[in-house]
Amino acid sequence: MTTWVALLRGVNVGGITIRSADLAAVFAALGFESVRTVLASGNVVFDAGGAASTRAKLKTAIEGALRDRFGYDAWIVLVTLGELATAADGFLFDDADASRQPWVIFCVDDATRDELVGAAAQLDASADPVASGPGVVYWNPVKGTTVDTPFAKILAKAAYKPRTTNRNLRTLRRILG
Structure with a gap:
């Protein structure tokens, strides 16, 4: 099982x-x-x-x-x-930083993850930090900017709708119990 x-x-x-x-x-x-x-x-x-x-x-x-x-x-x-536990445990940014929002973007495959990380590499990492993880992309934007950042605009593209979903790290911890 x-x-x-x-x-x-x-x-x-x-x-x-x-x-x-x-x-x-x-x-x-x-x-x-x-x-x-x-x-x-x-x-x-x-x-x-x-x-x-x-x-x-x-x-x-x-x-x-x-x-x-x-x-x-x-x-x-x-x-x-x-x-899910591996993805949550591997969060690469400071999740205790109250000024940031700890997101984990789950991807249907590694190609989607690599595509997103590649697109993020073209952005200002200090303003919109993104990193690759096991089957996921870690994203740590400033609170209140999650729909306005350059990476948010990439995630909002129709091509990613059926291939990704995101969860806050706190939600993942609730799922894990």
């Missing part, structure tokens, strides 16, 4: 509202065990049989079930609980 974390993109923002109980019910109906939602930002922890090699199959099934149940074009990033 593998413990997975589904990180939904774009729920409870922009008019797509999904109650946690309804979200958990979708995962339970798919036959997953120990389903729990964390916060109201589209985080679902669940157990499923099979090895990590079933990731693509699980992702497709979950996205299809979300589309059918909630009527929106669902995208998720699916990671194991261990992968």
